[in-house]
Amino acid sequence: MISVPRWLLMALAAMFSGYHVVLGIYSLATDVPATPWPVVVALVLYVVATVLSLWPGRRARMPDWLAALDLAVGIVLPLLVTSQLDPARDNGYATWYVAAVGTLMTIAAARRQLVVAWVGVIVLAVQTVAWAGPLALGALGVVGSVVWVAIAHMLSAALAGAARATRRYAQAEREAAAWQAAQDAHLFEGRMRLAQTQRLASPMLRRVASGGMLTDAERAECRTLEAAIRDEIRGRMLLTDAVRAAVRHARERGATVTLLDEGGIDDLDEAERDRILSQLADAVEGTGADRIIARTAAEGSPVAVTVVGLSGGAGEVVESEDAEVALWLEIPRAG
Structure with missing residues (x-):
């Protein structure tokens, strides 16, 4: 021009x-x-x-x-x-x-x-x-x-x-660049989740593919692996090595753990996210609740993650009127 x-x-x-x-x-x-x-x-x-x-x-x-x-x-x-x-x-x-x-x-x-x-x-x-x-x-x-x-x-x-x-x-170019960056991020995250899932499930899948009968312990391990894979899909930013270890320990003692990441902590920097997830791991590791639910709060909320633990009741604890709240924790967004 x-x-x-x-x-x-x-x-x-x-x-x-x-x-x-x-x-x-x-x-x-x-x-x-x-x-x-x-x-x-x-x-x-x-x-x-x-x-x-x-x-x-x-x-x-x-x-x-x-x-x-x-x-x-x-x-x-x-x-x-x-x-x-x-x-x-x-x-x-x-x-x-x-x-x-x-x-x-x-x-x-x-x-x-x-x-x-x-x-x-x-x-x-x-x-x-x-x-x-x-x-x-x-x-x-x-x-x-x-x-x-x-x-x-x-x-x-x-x-x-x-x-x-x-x-x-210029605005269209910025939007296109942002869209491309988001697509690249989703692709990278998908590949990372796929690699993590493959690392978790490959040994058991090879054992199943060999045609052998699974023992009760192996079936329990399959259920644990299935839950871990579900965490990789639904938990996203809530997962660290410490959180994975705490969730695995809780499931090994018979607890049901649900991790739900709805994007509430995506905008936080790495230091703040590590602080929040460290508290989440400590909370899951330290509770004896039968059912544990961890969910990210909405963007703009002063709370980053809410952790609820339920105990007691017959059958599914979350549906029982006799269930009691054994854990209620709101991890703040700001330290």
Whole structure:
């Protein structure tokens, strides 16, 4: 994409504006203006408005107060200069104000004050028609000023549309990058879980595939392995070597352990997660409950993990009205 330096555009605008000032000063040396003082005031106003409009700033859009000043200057300039001119004669360079107002309004349009720019050239056209008639619109260059404002309007609209499209494309690129990163993370995690599952289940699967009959101890080991594989799927971030060991010990004594990770600790750093999971391992290892449930809390909650242990009751402890809470632990998100 080809870009034009901002300083170059400002320099060109300053050159055009300076040229109009030179023409205005030159017209003072002739006998065209009846008296030079209104023209001098017009030149001073024009120079002040142009310098303020071209002064470097952080914002591309012209401030409203400066736009109002430019519009006021654009209205006053024709009144001051034409008050000393005769519309019936050839005024030559004394009509410098037409191009000056057009340049000032073009600068306003380029700095995204389109309403002010159009009002300024419309007032210039109306004043010209009222002063010298409709034919003066072409003879004095009012049409050219309107064309320059129209070009600046189209360029400003095109640049604004390009800027909006650039922002949309940048946002889409960030979203695509985030989606790709999430997919890569899911793929890596899936491969890691698959490798962990293979490491756990391969010995027993080979034993089953050999065709031998399983003993009661081996069947119990199969159930333990099945629960461990389920933990790898549903437990996700709740699993560390210490948690796995504590859960295995609890199951070996006959407890039912359920680990549910719903993404509540995904945003924590490694140190905070290790602290939370260390407390979880200690809680599972230290309780004698018959059923243990560990679940991550929702994001934004001050609690990271909730651990509940139930004891007593007949059959499934979680469904029994006689079950008692043997453990209730809320591990805080912040240490």
